[in-house]
Amino acid sequence: MTQPAPPPTPGGSPLVATALTKVYGTDQATTHALAGVSLTIHPGESLAIMGPSGSGKTTLLHCLAGILTPTSGTVAWRGEDVATLSETRRTVLRRQDFGFVFQSGQLLPELPAVENAALPLMLAGTTRAEATAVAARWLAHLGLAGMEQRRPGELSGGQAQRVAIARALVGSPGVVFADEPTGALDQSTGAEVLDVLTHATRASGAALVVVTHDAGVARHCSRTVTMRDGRISGEFRADPTRSASPTDQGAVR
Numbered sequence: 001m002t003q004p005a006p007p008p009t010p011g012g013s014p015l016v017a018t019a020l021t022k023v024y025g026t027d028q029a030t031t032h033a034l035a036g037v038s039l040t041i042h043p044g045e046s047l048a049i050m051g052p053s054g055s056g057k058t059t060l061l062h063c064l065a066g067i068l069t070p071t072s073g074t075v076a077w078r079g080e081d082v083a084t085l086s087e088t089r090r091t092v093l094r095r096q097d098f099g100f101v102f103q104s105g106q107l108l109p110e111l112p113a114v115e116n117a118a119l120p121l122m123l124a125g126t127t128r129a130e131a132t133a134v135a136a137r138w139l140a141h142l143g144l145a146g147m148e149q150r151r152p153g154e155l156s157g158g159q160a161q162r163v164a165i166a167r168a169l170v171g172s173p174g175v176v177f178a179d180e181p182t183g184a185l186d187q188s189t190g191a192e193v194l195d196v197l198t199h200a201t202r203a204s205g206a207a208l209v210v211v212t213h214d215a216g217v218a219r220h221c222s223r224t225v226t227m228r229d230g231r232i233s234g235e236f237r238a239d240p241t242r243s244a245s246p247t248d249q250g251a252v253r
C-alpha cells in the first residue's frame with residue numbers, strides 16, 4: 001500500500017505529562033480523578049491506557065489532548081504547555097497536531113465518507129478539492145475505495161471506524177488519541193479496526209494513545225500503563241519475542 005500522507009519528520013518531539021492532577025466538583029463533593037500522573041509518550045509509539053472503570057483513563061486522555069484543563073501539572077508538547085494554553089490556541093493545536101478516534105457516533109451523518117474524512121483539513125483552510133483528494137487517498141489506503149460517497153448510515157460499524165481513522169490521520173497529526181475505538185464493534189471487526197489503526201498510525205509517524213478495557217487492544221500496542229485511583233499503577237512493554245498480555249505485567253511505578 002502506498003502511504004498517502006507526507007513522510008513523517010524523523011525524530012519528532014515527545015508528549016510529556018508531569019504531575020497531572022484533576023479534581024472535579026465543588027468543595028462539598030470532589031473527585032480526585034487524577035492524583036499525580038507523569039507520563040512520556042514518544043513519537044511513533046503506541047500506548048494503551050487500561051484500568052478499572054472510574055480510575056481516570058478518559059480524564060487523563062482528555063488532559064493530554066488539551067480537551068480538559070488539569071487542576072495542576074503540565075503537558076509539554078513542541079515547546080508549549082498544553083495545560084495552560086488559551087482555549088483558542090488549544091483548539092488550533094487539537095486540529096493541527098492531534099487526531100481523535102472515539103467509540104462511535106463521531107461522523108457527521110449528512111456528509112459522505114470522503115467529506116467526513118476531509119473535515120480537519122477543510123477546517124484548517126485547505127481547499128475542498130485538495131482536502132477531499134487527500135481524504136480519498138486515505139480511505140483507499142484503509143480499504144474503503146469505492147465507498148467515498150456513502151454516508152455514515154450506509155456503512156458498517158467497522159467501515160465507519162475506518163472513516164474515523166482516516167479523519168484522525170488526514171492532517172498528519174503528531175499524536176492520535178483514541179477512546180475505546182473498538183468498544184461498539186464485535187470482536188473480529190474490532191480486531192481488524194485496531195490493526196488498521198495501529199498500523200496506519202505507526203506508518204504515518206504519529207504516536208497513538210488508546211484508552212481501552214480490552215486486553216486484546218493493549219496487545220497491539222508497544223506499551224501499556226494501568227491506572228488505579230487516578231494514578232499509574234503499572235507499566236508493561238510489549239516483548240516482540242513472545243505473545244504477552246498486560247496481565248503478565250510487573251508494576252514499575
Ligand SMILES: Nc1ncnc2c1ncn2[C@@H]1O[C@H](COP(=O)(O)OP(=O)(O)OP(=O)(O)O)[C@@H](O)[C@H]1O
Pocket residue numbers: 024025031032033051052053054055056057058059060
Ligand atoms: N465531568 C465530571 N464531573 C465530575 N466527576 C467526573 C466527571 N468526569 C469524570 N468524573 C469522575 O472522575 C473519575 C474518573 O473518571 P474517568 O471517566 O476519567 O474514568 P475512566 O477510567 O475513564 O472510567 P470508564 O472506564 O468507566 O470510562 C470517576 O470517579 C468519575 O466519576
